[in-house]
Amino acid sequence: MASVLRVNAAEVLRRPGTEKVFDLPVQLADLEIEGDSRFYDGDAVQVHLRLESLTDGIVVDGRLLVPWHGTCRRCLADTGGVLECEVHELYQRTLTDPDAFELEGDQLDLQPLVRELVLLDTPATPLCRPDCAGLCPTCGVNRNETPCKCVVLPSDPRWDGLAGLKDLLPPE
Ligand SMILES: [Zn+2]
Ligand SMILES: [Zn+2]
16 A cells, blocks of 8 residues: 655755645554554544755654543543654664664655554553542542542551552452
8 A cells, every 4th residue: 555654755855945744644554553452443643744855864843643542550441532742753865863764765654653653652551641549449439539438558567568569460
């Protein structure tokens, strides 16, 4: 399948200052992302990228908006949202920048870059919110919704071992 995120690098490099904008939805299937529980098949990543050619390479700047979903690792609630990934990359034919990607051939295909960012940046064990209170280890209520009266005394030495163990137990 022809990548919709492909540009002729030779043409762009010939004229430094050339800009090319990618502002489009890209289907997960076109990114070769399928059967990953963090995404709904059929969803699309919004790609907002700008390529700019320099004398010695091509800069790729912009962001991706990635719809995702999952289960909160503390309270087990369904969660999800739209992840924003920032993109700042440099492609060079002759690598002079240690962080740059090598341009091979005349085609610059952003598909592998976008695919990698989507897969790496989307949380595998998300939180429904940064301060999720989780489930009470004693009575099991969702402490985001219901304050329970279970008494946990962190200073009691009998709890010391349990506090560490709690994180190791698989969620019920
Ligand atoms: Zn939660
Ligand atoms: Zn409780």
